[in-house]
Amino acid sequence: xxxxxxxxxxxxxxxxxxxxxxxxxxxxxxxxxxxxxxxxxxxxxxxxxxxxxxxxxxxxxxxxxxxxxxxxxxxxxxxxxxxxxxxxxxxxxxxxxxxxxxxxxxxxxxxxxxxxxxxxxxxxxxxxxxxxxxxxxxxxxxxxxxxxxxxxxxxxxxxxxxxxxxxxxxxxxxxxxxxxxxxxxxxxxxxxxxxxxxxxxxxxxxxxxxxxxxxxxxxxxxxxxxxxxxxxxxxxxxxxxxxxxxxxxxxxxxxxxxxxxxxxxxxxxxxxxxxxxxxxxxxxxxxxxxxxxxxxxxxxxxxxxxxxxxxxxxxxxxxxxxxxxxxxxxxxxxxxxxxxxxxxxxxxxxxxxxxxxxxxxxxxxxxxxxxxxxxxxxxxxxxxxxxxxxxxxxxxxxxxxxxxxxxxxxxxxxxxxxxxxxxxxxxxxxxxxxxxxxxxxxxxxxxxxxxxxxxxxxxxxxxxxxxxxxxxxxxxxxxxxxxxxxxxxxxxxxxxxxxxxxxxxxxxxxxxxxxxxxxxx
Numbered sequence: 001x002x003x004x005x006x007x008x009x010x011x012x013x014x015x016x017x018x019x020x021x022x023x024x025x026x027x028x029x030x031x032x033x034x035x036x037x038x039x040x041x042x043x044x045x046x047x048x049x050x051x052x053x054x055x056x057x058x059x060x061x062x063x064x065x066x067x068x069x070x071x072x073x074x075x076x077x078x079x080x081x082x083x084x085x086x087x088x089x090x091x092x093x094x095x096x097x098x099x100x101x102x103x104x105x106x107x108x109x110x111x112x113x114x115x116x117x118x119x120x121x122x123x124x125x126x127x128x129x130x131x132x133x134x135x136x137x138x139x140x141x142x143x144x145x146x147x148x149x150x151x152x153x154x155x156x157x158x159x160x161x162x163x164x165x166x167x168x169x170x171x172x173x174x175x176x177x178x179x180x181x182x183x184x185x186x187x188x189x190x191x192x193x194x195x196x197x198x199x200x201x202x203x204x205x206x207x208x209x210x211x212x213x214x215x216x217x218x219x220x221x222x223x224x225x226x227x228x229x230x231x232x233x234x235x236x237x238x239x240x241x242x243x244x245x246x247x248x249x250x251x252x253x254x255x256x257x258x259x260x261x262x263x264x265x266x267x268x269x270x271x272x273x274x275x276x277x278x279x280x281x282x283x284x285x286x287x288x289x290x291x292x293x294x295x296x297x298x299x300x301x302x303x304x305x306x307x308x309x310x311x312x313x314x315x316x317x318x319x320x321x322x323x324x325x326x327x328x329x330x331x332x333x334x335x336x337x338x339x340x341x342x343x344x345x346x347x348x349x350x351x352x353x354x355x356x357x358x359x360x361x362x363x364x365x366x367x368x369x370x371x372x373x374x375x376x377x378x379x380x381x382x383x384x385x386x387x388x389x390x391x392x393x394x395x396x397x398x399x400x401x402x403x404x405x406x407x408x409x410x411x412x413x414x415x416x417x418x419x420x421x422x423x424x425x426x427x428x429x430x431x432x433x434x435x436x437x438x439x440x441x442x443x444x445x446x447x448x449x450x451x452x453x454x455x456x457x458x459x460x461x462x463x464x465x466x467x468x469x470x471x472x473x474x475x476x477x478x479x480x481x482x483x484x485x486x487x488x489x490x491x492x493x494x495x496x497x498x499x500x501x502x503x504x505x506x507x508x509x510x511x512x513x514x515x516x517x518x519x520x521x
Contacts (some may be wrong), residue, residue: 011302013161013162013165014162014165015162016162017161017162017163017164017165017166017169018163018165018168018282018301019282019447020166020169020279021165021168021169021172022277022278022282024169024172024173024176024197025172025274026274026278026340026361027176027178028172028176028177029181029271029274029340029341030340030341030343032179033271033340033341033343033345033350034188034343035179035183035188035345036190036345036347042190042267043127043259043263043266043267044121044127044130044131044190044196044263045134045193046135046137046266046267046270047114047117047118047131047255047259047329048114048131048132048134048138048194048254049134049138049194049369050117050251050252050255052109058316058511061244063454065291067232067233067234067237067379067384068091068149068150068233069153069155069157069379070089070379070382071229071232071233071236071237071382072084072087072088072154072157072229073157075087075229076157076512077139077250077468078409078410078511079469081216082159083175083229084226085216085218085232086218086224087219087227087229088150088154088217088218089109089218089219089220090222090223090224090225090229090230091230092150092151092219092221092222092234092235093221093222093223093225094225094230095143095146095147096143096147096221099142099143099146099276100143102142103140103142103143103187105140106135107136107139108134108138108144109137110135110136110139110471111132113135114131114132114135115128115484116255117133117252117255117377118255118256119256119259119260120256121259122258122259130188130190130410133191134190134191136192137191137194137197137198138197138296138441140198140201140202140299140467141198141201141311142199142201142203142295142383143198143201144198144201144202144204145204145205146331147205148167148201148204148208149449150203151164151208151209151217151299152164152208153211154212154215154217155208155211155212155215155306158215160211160215161254163207163208163211164208166207167204167205167208167264168204169205169255169278170200170203170204170207170439171197171200171201171203171204172195173200173203173375174196174200174203175193175196175197175200176190176196176198176465177196178193178195178196178199179192179193179196182195182491191423193336198372198468206366217508226320232382236277236379236382237384240399246364249395249398250394250395250398250417250421250422250432251269251273251418252419253395253399253400253402254363254415254417255269255413256268256412257402257403258411258414259412261406261410262410264350264353265411266353267350267354267358268350268353268357268411269357269411269415271341271354271357272354272355272357272358272361272415273357273361275329275336275337275340275358275361276329276358276361276364276365276368276431278325278506279321279322279325279326279329279365279369280322280365280369281366288461292443305389305439306379307377307437307439308426308440308441309439311373311377311437311440312440312441312445313443314373314376315370315373315374315445316445316506317507317510317511318369318372318405318449319366319369319448320368320448320452320505320511322365322366322454323366323449323455323456324411324455324456324458324492324493324496325365325459326362326363326365326366326460326461327456327459328460328463328489328492329358329365329463330358330359330363330460330466331460331463332463332485332489333355333358333359333362333449334351334352334355335481335484335485336485337354337355337358338351338356338366338481339478339481339482339485341354344489351495353411355405356410356411356412357411357412357414357415358415359412359415359446360412360413360414360415360416360418360419361418361419362417363423364419364423366396366420366426366429367419367422367423367425367426368422368426370426370430371422371425371426371429372432372471374387374389374426374429374430375429376439378429378433378436381437383436383438386429386432386433386436390425390428390429390432391425393424393425393428394421394424394428395421396424397420397421397424398417398418398420401416401420401421402414402418404417404418404419419516424433428516442488446493448507449508451503451504452500452501452505452518453498454499455496455499455503455505456496458495458496458499459492459495459496459499460492462491462492462495463488463492464485466488466491
C-alpha cells in the first residue's frame, strides 16, 4: 500500500475511534454541567484533575508515545520482533515501579501541589481541602494511564490503531457511570467523579490488553533495566515531557492565574478547552500518531526524501480538515455551548463566559495540531532537544502574555495568551525542522494553506450570518435548535468543499479519490 494512503487510512481509523470517545466526552461534560454547573465545587474538581492530567501529558501519553514508537520501530526494523517484545516487558516493569512511586509521593504531598497550582484557593479552607482530597483519589489514574500509553505505543508500532484510539472512551464511560450511579449517594457528590477518573484509567489499560496479547506481546516482568532501548527511551522521554506537553503546561499556568479571577473562570476555561480539543483530538492527535511510525521507519532507513514527502502531506491534509473546524467554532461558539451545556446549574451567564473563552482559544487549534506533526518529525529523527528548547520559550511567552492580557480581557485573556504561545511554538518548530530536513516543499504548503484559508473564511461568515435573530438566552426548544445548528453546519461544510473544489485543492482531490475507491470496493 502507498505510504500516503496508509497514513490516511490509519488517521481515519484513529479519527473514528477518537470521534466516538469525544462524543462520550461531551456527554460526560453535559452531565457534569447539569450536576455541578460553573460553581466553586466544579472548580475544585477541575483543578484537582488538572494535576494528574498534566502529569499524564508529561509522563504518559504524549512523552511515552513520542519516545516509545521511534525506539520500538528501530528495534523491530533492525533487531526483529522478539527483541522489541522483550523491550516492552522491560519498559512495563520499569513504569510499574517508577510511576507507582510517583503516585505514592503525589498523594502524600497533595496539599503542597494544590497550593502551587491553585494558590487562590488558600483563602477558602473548605475549597482547598476538597481539592486536596480529590487529587489524592485521582492520583492512581497516572499509573494506569502510563501503562495504557505503553500498550498503545506497542500496538501502534505494529500499525494497530483503532483499539488504542478507542481506549480513552473507557474513561468517559467510567465517569458517566459513577456520576449517574453514585453522585447522589456520596458526600460530597463530586467524589463520584474523582472515583470515575481513577477507575477509567484502569479500564483504558485493560481494554487494550486482548489486542496486545494477540500481537504476541507479554507483560511478564523483566528487570533488565540496563537494556540500551530503555536508555534510549529515557533519553528521548526526558526532554519530550516538556516538548509534547507545552499545551498542558500553558493550561496549568492559566489555572493558577484563573484562581485569582471571579468564581467560574476556571470552569469557563475548562469547557472552552474541551470544545477545541474535539478537532485537536480527532484530527491532530490522530494524524500525529498515524504519521509517527511512517516517519520513524523512513528515519531508521535514512530515506529523508520520502520522509519530507510524508511530512508535507500530513501537515497539508491536517490543515485542510482543521481550518474549517476552527472557523466553525468561532462563528457558532454561543449556539454550540448553549446546546451542549446550558441546562441545570449551567445557566446563560455560564454559556456567555464559556463562549467568550472559546473565541480566544479557537484560533490556537491550527498551531496545536501543527505542533503534533512537526514534533512527530523531530521524534522520528530521535531529536527531542530542539522541541523542548522551543517549548520552554513558548511557556515563558504564555506566562508573559497571560499576565498582560488577563488585566484587560479577564479569562479570555488567558485563553488568548495560550493561542499566541501555541502560534510561537509552531512557528519556531516548523522553521527549525525545515532547516533540519530541507526536503520540504514550503511553497506547496503555503499555497495549500492560502486556499484553505479563503474557503474557511467564506464558510465562517456564512455560518455566523445564519444565526442572526436567534435567541440563546433561555433553554428550551432543544430539538429545533439542534436542527438549526446541524443544518447550518451541514450547509457550511458544503460551501467549504465547493469553494475548495473551485480553488482546485489537492487535498480535496486526494480525499475524494480515496472515498471513491472505498465505495467501489
